[in-house]
Amino acid sequence: xSEANNLVKVQQLVSIAKENPKDIEFIRDHLTxxxxxxxxxxxxxxxxxxxxxxxxxxxxxxxxxxxxxMNEPRLAAELSVALAKGNKNKMVAILDADRFSPKLNVFLNxxxxxxxxxxxxxxxxxxxxxxxIDATQKHVLTQKYAQHLSLRVSGYRNIHYFSGSYMxxxxxxxxxxxxxxxxxxxRNTYDLLIIHTNDFIYDSFTVHSLMCSDVNLIACDxxxxxxxxxxxxxxxxxxQQRIDHEKNVFVIFDYDKKKHLDIRVLKHTLNQxxxxxxxxxxxxxxxxxxxxxxxxxxxxxxxxxHLIKYISQVIS
Numbered sequence: 001x002s003e004a005n006n007l008v009k010v011q012q013l014v015s016i017a018k019e020n021p022k023d024i025e026f027i028r029d030h031l032t033x034x035x036x037x038x039x040x041x042x043x044x045x046x047x048x049x050x051x052x053x054x055x056x057x058x059x060x061x062x063x064x065x066x067x068x069x070m071n072e073p074r075l076a077a078e079l080s081v082a083l084a085k086g087n088k089n090k091m092v093a094i095l096d097a098d099r100f101s102p103k104l105n106v107f108l109n110x111x112x113x114x115x116x117x118x119x120x121x122x123x124x125x126x127x128x129x130x131x132x133i134d135a136t137q138k139h140v141l142t143q144k145y146a147q148h149l150s151l152r153v154s155g156y157r158n159i160h161y162f163s164g165s166y167m168x169x170x171x172x173x174x175x176x177x178x179x180x181x182x183x184x185x186x187r188n189t190y191d192l193l194i195i196h197t198n199d200f201i202y203d204s205f206t207v208h209s210l211m212c213s214d215v216n217l218i219a220c221d222x223x224x225x226x227x228x229x230x231x232x233x234x235x236x237x238x239x240q241q242r243i244d245h246e247k248n249v250f251v252i253f254d255y256d257k258k259k260h261l262d263i264r265v266l267k268h269t270l271n272q273x274x275x276x277x278x279x280x281x282x283x284x285x286x287x288x289x290x291x292x293x294x295x296x297x298x299x300x301x302x303x304x305x306h307l308i309k310y311i312s313q314v315i316s
Contacts, residue, residue, distance in 0.1 A: 010035055014042045062087065062312050064191050065214040066183075070206070071199035072219030073098070074283060074292075075253050077107035079217075080194050081293045082304035084156045090191035093150070095129065096164030097179075097205045098198040099171050105163055107290045110151045112163045117148055125170070128162025133178045136185070143189050155294070160190070176204045183212060201233050210243050214315045219253045222260030222276075224269065227252075231270060245272060249314060251307070252276040254283055275310050278303055 013031075017024045024043075031039055062083075069076035073096075080094045096104040105112045113126045121130060131149045135141035150160035165174075186193050195213065197206040210216050218234060220227045230250065237243045250270055252263065256279035267274050280300065282291045292300055 007038065010038045011042065013039060017043065062192075062308065063315075065311075065315060066187050066193040066195065066212065067215050067217060067311065068195045068197060068209040068213040069217045070197055070210070070219060071098075072217075072251075072253050073103040073196055074107050074290075075217060075219050075251060075277065076194055076196040077104055077290070077293050078277075078296070078300070079304060079307070080108070080159055080161075081153070081156060081296050082301055082308065083192050083194075084153075084159045085296065085301060086305065086308065087192065088158060090158065092156075092159045092192045092194070093162065093186050093190035094159065094194040094196070095162040095182075095186065097129070097195050097209060099165050099174065099203070099205060100168070100198045100200070102164030102166060104161065104196055105151075107293060108153045108159075108161055109289050109294050110153050110161050110163075112151075112166065114149060114151065114163075124167060125165075127164060127166065129164050129182075132162060132182045132185075133174070136178055136181045141185055146185070146189060153293075162186075174205070176208060179205050179208060183208070187212075199230075199233065201237055207237065207241055207243075210237060211241055214247065215311050216243070216248045217311075218248055218250045220250055222252045222255050222266070224261055224266075227261075227266055227269060231272070247314060249273040249275060249311065254279050273310075273314060275307055277307065 010031075013027050017027055028036055028039060067079070069079065076094060080092055083090075084092045094104065094108070096102040104110075113123060114128065114131060115126070117126070117131060119126060119131060119134060121134065128149055128151065132141065132146070135145060135149065147160065150162055153159040153161050165171075183193075183195070195209045197203070197209050200206060216234075218230050220230050227250070234243070234245060234248050238245050250272060252260065252266060252274065253276075255263070255276035257263070263274075263276055280292060285291065
């Protein structure tokens with residue numbers, strides 16, 4: 001092979017090396033001594049920087065916590081998925097404690113009833129909340145048994161979802177003491193616990209969840225009247241139930257700067273912890289699957305990582 005053709009060959013190998021830096025050592029090892037010297041010289045002349053394969057940064061592990069989300073099941077569902085994706089070695093429990101209109105099953109793309117547990121309850125009452133209460137009353141609630149009472153969220157092995165009560169007529173029969181035992185158990189069993197409640201400030205489940213959590217996410221819709229109403233609710237609960245306002249985070253959910261108030265105006269009005277979760281078109285699309293939790297994209301995960309970081313700062 002002529003020297004010119006040999007040089008062309010080496011140059012082609014250099015081009016390959018540029019596209020596949022991890023193969024440089026392999027190419028170098030299979031060249032003759034002269035061609036290896038030429039190869040190294042051309043690499044040096046071109047000042048080729050070896051690009052290392054991009055690796056996902058390990059997420060900063062957060063400490064165990066209980067988060068209460070008030071009256072926004074989409075926020076609770078999306079947050080649970082973001083936490084599960086960023087903390088794969090931790091177990092996340094999410095309980096639907098909204099006894100008026102439980103909807104977490106819709107936004108987690110999960111089932112509502114547990115079929116695998118033998119119980120005296122009729123089928124419409126075989127939900128996570130009811131079966132947890134039943135197990136507590138029978139003194140059989142263990143970590144292993146709780147796993148059987150949880151519903152799986154497709155694609156996320158470290159999320160255990162406990163569905164709520166879909167029978168409005170059962171509302172008055174629940175006892176706060178049973179609920180307290182459930183919360184205590186879940187908090188001591190799982191690394192991360194998310195409770196979703198309604199915004200009725202005389203609901204004992206709502207008030208207890210807000211009281212015993214590490215942080216409360218108060219969902220608002222970005223309009224002044226709604227923000228002021230939620231602020232009024234929380235000020236009332238601080239006075240009546242001593243719920244510390246410093247652990248409350250007002251979340252402008254699905255914030256659209258085109259139709260909502262300027263975020264700076266809202267911050268000035270609240271003068272309290274406030275963050276926003278940007279608007280996403282997928283939240284309003286009619287589909288059999290809720291896309292934002294079924295396949296959470298990097299952009300959405302990035303937004304929630306910002307919220308999670310803010311939460312960590314609040315409880316630190």
